[in-house]
Amino acid sequence: MIELEEVWRIFRVGEGEVHALKHVSLTIERGEHVALVGPSGSGKSTLLHIVGCLDRPTRGRYLLEGREVGTLSEEERSLIRRHRIGFVFQFFHLLPRLSALANVELPMLFAGTPPEERRERAAQALKAVGLSHRAEHRPDQLSGGERQRVAIARAVVMDPAVLLADEPTGNLDRASAGEVMELIERMNARGLTLVVVTHDPAIAGRAKRVIRMDDGAIQRSGVRGPGFEPRAASPESQGGG
Amino acid sequence: MRFLDLLSFAAGALRGHRLRTALSVAGVAVGISAVVALTALGEGARRYVVDQFAALGSNLLVVLPGKVETTGGAPFGGVTHDLTIDDYRAIARLQRVRRSAPLAVATDTVHFRDRGRAVPVLGTTADFAAVRRLEIGSGEFLPVGDPNQGGNEIVLGVTVAQELFRSENPLGQVVRVGPWRFRVVGVLAPRGQSLTFNMDDVVLIPVGTAMRVFNRSSLFRILVDVRMRGEMEVTKKDVERLMAERHRAEDVTVITQDALLTAFSAILNALTLALVGIASVSLAVAGVGIMNVMLVSVTERRAEIGLLKALGAQDRQVLAAFLTEAVLLATGGGVAGLALGAGAIRAFVGIYPSFPASPPAWAVASALGLSLAVGVGFGVWPARRATRLDPVAALAKR
Numbered sequence: 001m002i003e004l005e006e007v008w009r010i011f012r013v014g015e016g017e018v019h020a021l022k023h024v025s026l027t028i029e030r031g032e033h034v035a036l037v038g039p040s041g042s043g044k045s046t047l048l049h050i051v052g053c054l055d056r057p058t059r060g061r062y063l064l065e066g067r068e069v070g071t072l073s074e075e076e077r078s079l080i081r082r083h084r085i086g087f088v089f090q091f092f093h094l095l096p097r098l099s100a101l102a103n104v105e106l107p108m109l110f111a112g113t114p115p116e117e118r119r120e121r122a123a124q125a126l127k128a129v130g131l132s133h134r135a136e137h138r139p140d141q142l143s144g145g146e147r148q149r150v151a152i153a154r155a156v157v158m159d160p161a162v163l164l165a166d167e168p169t170g171n172l173d174r175a176s177a178g179e180v181m182e183l184i185e186r187m188n189a190r191g192l193t194l195v196v197v198t199h200d201p202a203i204a205g206r207a208k209r210v211i212r213m214d215d216g217a218i219q220r221s222g223v224r225g226p227g228f229e230p231r232a233a234s235p236e237s238q239g240g241g
Numbered sequence: 242m243r244f245l246d247l248l249s250f251a252a253g254a255l256r257g258h259r260l261r262t263a264l265s266v267a268g269v270a271v272g273i274s275a276v277v278a279l280t281a282l283g284e285g286a287r288r289y290v291v292d293q294f295a296a297l298g299s300n301l302l303v304v305l306p307g308k309v310e311t312t313g314g315a316p317f318g319g320v321t322h323d324l325t326i327d328d329y330r331a332i333a334r335l336q337r338v339r340r341s342a343p344l345a346v347a348t349d350t351v352h353f354r355d356r357g358r359a360v361p362v363l364g365t366t367a368d369f370a371a372v373r374r375l376e377i378g379s380g381e382f383l384p385v386g387d388p389n390q391g392g393n394e395i396v397l398g399v400t401v402a403q404e405l406f407r408s409e410n411p412l413g414q415v416v417r418v419g420p421w422r423f424r425v426v427g428v429l430a431p432r433g434q435s436l437t438f439n440m441d442d443v444v445l446i447p448v449g450t451a452m453r454v455f456n457r458s459s460l461f462r463i464l465v466d467v468r469m470r471g472e473m474e475v476t477k478k479d480v481e482r483l484m485a486e487r488h489r490a491e492d493v494t495v496i497t498q499d500a501l502l503t504a505f506s507a508i509l510n511a512l513t514l515a516l517v518g519i520a521s522v523s524l525a526v527a528g529v530g531i532m533n534v535m536l537v538s539v540t541e542r543r544a545e546i547g548l549l550k551a552l553g554a555q556d557r558q559v560l561a562a563f564l565t566e567a568v569l570l571a572t573g574g575g576v577a578g579l580a581l582g583a584g585a586i587r588a589f590v591g592i593y594p595s596f597p598a599s600p601p602a603w604a605v606a607s608a609l610g611l612s613l614a615v616g617v618g619f620g621v622w623p624a625r626r627a628t629r630l631d632p633v634a635a636l637a638k639r
Contacts, residue, residue, distance in 0.1 A: 054551060054632045075555055082553020089636065093548045097257045109246050110554040154552070 269574020364451020
């Protein structure tokens with residue numbers, strides 16, 4: 001479903017080069033729940049952006065659902081993001097001027113879905129995250145946990161193949177974080193592939209597989225090896241910010 | 242993306258910054274209202290002049306003595322022939338001429354009892370009324386007859402009649418012009434300024450009499466009313482050929498009214514364009530204002546742009562969204578500016594009722610077109626910046 005072969009991502013900074021990713025090879029199967037962990041600057045966010053088609057590998061191949069997407073045009077990659085990928089961010093990224101419902105409608109707006117269908121599907125998605133009663137509230141009238149649930153509704157409303165979550169609980173209290181994780185795990189249980197970037201060992205521990213990154217490379221992962229241990233994540237703390 | 246969705250998305254973004262939106266709309270409104278108001282004034286001036294010419298009669302040729310052009314070096318003996326009453330009669334017999342009227346002009350004082358008034362005295366014939374579209378208020382116009390003979394009839398302009406006779410009936414009374422006595426046969430209907438003369442403040446006498454009493458050898462003008470509007474140029478040639486034959490030299494000038502009208506019209510159009518040019522400067526300033534607002538908006542909404550891209554908005558959709566915002570600002574300003582300009586024109590007409598100031602349709606249309614162009618023109622760059630934003634960097638910042 002997600003296949004990376006010898007992917008490098010090199011940033012040019014002034015005269016020098018920063019190797020954000022170094023020969024990363026990785027396969028994620030359909031319906032998996034994967035946690036990406038590692039210290040700040042280890043390349044896990046960069047990896048997530050490449051998987052999410054927001055960034056391109058400098059070298060190497062990236063196949064999404066068997067299709068080479070690293071070299072597609074921006075136009076086509078937009079369509080892949082629209083239809084195959086859902087994003088959830090640490091800071092929710094809801095548009096403050098729009099109601100919860102309108103925020104969930106946003107991806108369909110750009111897809112040109114007719115208004116009635118849009119409203120109906122957005123309402124369904126809000127219902128699925130248990131926020132039907134908050135549909136007309138604006139983000140500033142919602143709690144952090146509610147905002148993230150709206151963002152999740154928005155991420156899945158186009159029925160994507162994979163949900164990419166970048167520190168989805170990083171801005172939430174324990175209780176809300178638990179609710180949010182339960183929600184996306186329920187979706188994962190119904191077949192949605194889930195990739196979560198996190199610092200939180202407790203969150204990482206809920207994944208079926210943990211990929212640990214350091215200095216742009218994968219340190220420990222059972223991608224291909226038969227001896228892969230699902231509970232490989234050590235509970236030690238992972239450095240700051 | 243559906244067009245209505247695009248509009249409401251852009252409008253929603255603008256509603257988020259009411260003050261900023263209102264100010265940039267106001268900037269465009271000032272520019273557009275200036276364009277509309279100044280165009281209306283320029284166009285009003287042009288129409289005023291055109292109306293004046295139309296009052297003269299639109300099929301009019303004017304023959305004047307002497308050649309105003311100095312083209313060619315061949316001397317014609319240096320003699321300028323007089324324009325005579327016989328010349329006029331010859332012109333009046335031309336086939337394409339409906340009617341013609343000679344004009345001799347002097348200024349003298351008209352007396353009735355102890356009251357006197359210095360006015361232009363026009364010597365002409367009965368056809369003058371028709372040629373110049375004059376109407377008789379009371380009595381009759383000058384009698385038809387041999388123009389060389391000339392009687393002692395006089396027709397008064399309405400102001401002259403009022404000033405000299407007050408409440409008395411002037412018809413049949415005798416007035417003096419200098420030492421000569423004239424019998425009042427008619428009073429003109431009020432007409433007002435007609436380009437050269439205020440026709441309310443003149444007197445008219447038979448041309449033969451005028452030539453004699455003022456000791457004129459040449460007519461001032463011969464007015465020619467052409468039968469068909471399409472034959473103006475041919476008739477002009479006819480008159481020129483006739484006069485060249487009679488005088489054995491090209492020593493008269495024939496002007497068509499169109500030539501005068503075209504000249505005036507061109508001058509006033511240039512004036513209007515100059516005014517519009519000045520007004521456009523303020524429009525350009527307003528455009529820069531829009532560009533500024535949109536740049537601020539793009540910078541402020543980096544995260545939003547990143548999000549839209551992550552949600553699958555294509556570059557051209559992001560471009561369209563921001564361009565639509567700029568265009569909404571500009572056309573909002575355009576509509577407000579039209580209203581503002583219309584108000585200004587109304588106020589102006591309230592103060593100067595006789596001035597026909599109203600914005601021409603092309604100005605209204607182009608003002609709206611212009612505001613649209615300002616929106617697109619000054620919105621493109623900020624919108625392109627929005628599309629070039631790297632979504633990763635845009636989303637990383639809070």
